[in-house]
Amino acid sequence: MAVNVKKADSKGKKRGKGELLNEIKRNKACYGMIAPFMIFFIVFTVVPVLMSLPMGFTDFDMVRAPKFVGLSNFTTLFLSDKIFIRSIRVTIVFALLTGPVSYVLCFLLAWLINEMNPKLKAVFTLIFYAPSMANVYTVWQLIFSGDMNGYANSFLINLGFITKPIQWLTDGRYVLGVTIIVQLWISLGAGFLALRAGFQNIDRSMYEAAAIEGIRTRWQELIYIVIPSMGPQLMFAAVMQIVSSFTAGTVAQNLVGFPSTDYKAHTIMTHAFDYGWQRFEMGYASAICMILFIAMFLCNKLIAKVLGKYMD
Numbered sequence: 421m422a423v424n425v426k427k428a429d430s431k432g433k434k435r436g437k438g439e440l441l442n443e444i445k446r447n448k449a450c451y452g453m454i455a456p457f458m459i460f461f462i463v464f465t466v467v468p469v470l471m472s473l474p475m476g477f478t479d480f481d482m483v484r485a486p487k488f489v490g491l492s493n494f495t496t497l498f499l500s501d502k503i504f505i506r507s508i509r510v511t512i513v514f515a516l517l518t519g520p521v522s523y524v525l526c527f528l529l530a531w532l533i534n535e536m537n538p539k540l541k542a543v544f545t546l547i548f549y550a551p552s553m554a555n556v557y558t559v560w561q562l563i564f565s566g567d568m569n570g571y572a573n574s575f576l577i578n579l580g581f582i583t584k585p586i587q588w589l590t591d592g593r594y595v596l597g598v599t600i601i602v603q604l605w606i607s608l609g610a611g612f613l614a615l616r617a618g619f620q621n622i623d624r625s626m627y628e629a630a631a632i633e634g635i636r637t638r639w640q641e642l643i644y645i646v647i648p649s650m651g652p653q654l655m656f657a658a659v660m661q662i663v664s665s666f667t668a669g670t671v672a673q674n675l676v677g678f679p680s681t682d683y684k685a686h687t688i689m690t691h692a693f694d695y696g697w698q699r700f701e702m703g704y705a706s707a708i709c710m711i712l713f714i715a716m717f718l719c720n721k722l723i724a725k726v727l728g729k730y731m732d
Contacts, residue, residue: 469713476707482700493707504708506683507691510596511666514687517600519665522607526657529608530615531642545616552609557674560602564588564675592684595676599685603671607664611657618653622646651727658723666716669693688712 444451476493478486497504533544563571566587573585588594626645635641647654669689676685688708696705
């Protein structure tokens with residue numbers, strides 16, 4: 421009997437492999453279309469990530485051969501590197517403010533735009549998505565300029581809230597707040613587009629069936645129809661917002677300088693940039709990135725558990 425079971429299992433495996441190969445052959449055009457992207461993704465993303473993991477346990481400065489140092493980089497980070505500890509606090513504040521707020525903002529704007537006519541949908545989608553593609557730092561530097569001509573200073577002085585210009589981009593009390601504002605403004609990226617597509621893919625007959633069942637308000641439609649129907653889009657948008665909030669660093673570097681005043685806008689990603697691209701201590705920078713990767717992975721697992729019930 422056991423022999424028959426083993427033979428049946430082996431036949432099932434062979435049949436499964438054969439079905440997989442047949443499926444690939446039937447959809448070879450699709451695989452051919454995604455092949456260029458997958459090749460670039462594997463070469464320039466997957467391979468560097470896999471190489472950086474063991475590099476975090478080495479002392480490597482781009483000149484000499486890597487030297488294995490075990491957990492030395494990690495102990496130095498948490499026990500001796502005060503700037504790294506500060507960057508953890510900044511990253512947590514940054515992620516807690518920009519991640520959930522931008523996620524809710526993406527959802528609400530996608531919901532509101534979905535109620536417009538087709539022409540207005542396209543216009544407003546472009547308006548909100550465009551900042552994520554454009555280099556807008558020059559505009560924001562003009563808005564938060566530290567002289568009398570800066571739009572923010574001029575506006576507040578005219579209203580009588582302040583009597584002298586505020587140095588928004590150099591004063592340590594304001595640099596993080598300004599960076600968060602700009603990050604929120606450019607956060608409507610791929611996650612926003614995914615939610616827009618999710619709203620459009622909801623079957624209209626579901627609303628009619630819900631009305632028959634007694635659902636009357638838009639809030640009830642949102643809870644019982646929209647959110648359960650958009651599990652994959654909600655999950656994708658959440659992952660994108662987590663990644664963008666934890667890996668933020670470019671905004672601060674371009675807006676308030678590098679390093680920022682008293683390291684007030686110094687995130688973990690900025691710290692990795694400092695050691696990787698300025699000091700070329702690649703082993704230490706890889707250790708920083710590994711810690712950041714673990715933090716993002718745990719957050720993604722938490723989000724997957726929360727939204728898991730909507731994925732079926």
